[in-house]
Amino acid sequence: MALALDGLLPWYLTMPVAILGAAVFGAAWAFIPGWLQAYRGSHVVITTIMFNFIASAMMVYLLVNVLRPAGRMSPETRTFLDGGTLPKLGWLLDWFGLSIGAAPFNLSFLIALAAAVAVWLLIWRTRLGYEIRTTGISPSAAIYAGMPYGRLVVVAMLISGALAGLMALNVVMGDSQRLQVEFVGGAGFVGIAVSLMGRSHPVGIVIASILFGVLYQGGAELAFWFPTISRDLIVVIQGLVILFTGALEHMFRPALVALFAPRGARAPA
Known part of the structure; x- marks a missing residue:
């Protein structure tokens, strides 16, 4: 997403598109493991590990055959332009007299904090969050109370997948500023x-x-x-x-x- 828009839009317009794309794709990738656990009893750890291998193979194929610039041997995309990178936040720590050197401290930190607040509000301040917590602690108690166990498992996996997708923003757009093989290893x-x-x-x-x-x-x-x-x-x-x-x-x-x-x-x- 950032690779396609980095030369057309500034970062503050590219970033919302990248956030939405990462969250939607992460949720879609977690949907099948969540559905298999909810309605077929498959163990979510096993299915997600299998899906990790599938995603890794797909990423290698895309980087080698589709996204790799012509004439380059390394399986990675070109370096993003300014419109596809997240701004650094080192100046924010300078106000407090702190220095982090060359550490890739960027805007994704604030995005992560916002996501943590959103999760707290969802899990501890909404009915859906109460049902998710009940299902996680005791599935049998949730079913006995009339909660839709299968739907709650799928929804929890969709939220988890969306948050996992957002994690890539720091590595891709903030740190390396390009897409590499096993960038989230x-x-x-x-x-x-x-x-x-x-x-x-x-x-x-x-x-x-x-x-x-x-x-x-x-x-x-x-x-x-x-x-x-x-x-x-x-x-x-x-x-x-x-x-x-x-x-x-x-x-x-x-x-x-x-x-x-x-x-x-x-x-x-």
Whole structure:
């Protein structure tokens, strides 16, 4: 989308078109896995992983045979013009006396914050959000209460796919400013870790994503300036963060619940 309009429109007109296109395509790609889970009982993790391989193969075909500029060997598009790139926001941090160097801090950060607020309003302030939360916690309770289980699963997958599509804005239009093979490699697994650490709440996810972004970008800078520091060390730090904030949660929960429980309350047997 940005590749077709970057020379015709300024970024503030290209960006809404790119946002809409990314959200619509992401939702459409998530529709079939959501429908299969809702009405055929297929496991959504398995079907989405299979669809990832299909999407990867399609992207390679398009970059090699359709979008690659003539005379170039690397499977990628040309670099976007100014109309297809998102403006940097480094000047925003300069107001607070902060410097992030060459980090690709751009307008997609504000788009992500707006998406987090929209998700919070939807999930915690609407009837649809209440039904989605009920279905996620206990499908049997949702069905018993008369909620349309199949429709809710499909709607949740459509929203998830749209948000996943928006994630590509930062990588394509903000960072590399071109479309490359496997430009979102590993993003899904990092998203699972961020969601786990953020307790699946928009506020926690924003904080966790900033932490992981700092670790990722800071690790890249450290590996560049200090060759003795490997990128694997950043992966180890991320793993430890996940371990102590997520996996070990249930180890300390009983003791904390007993400590802060009202006096005279009994723990369930």
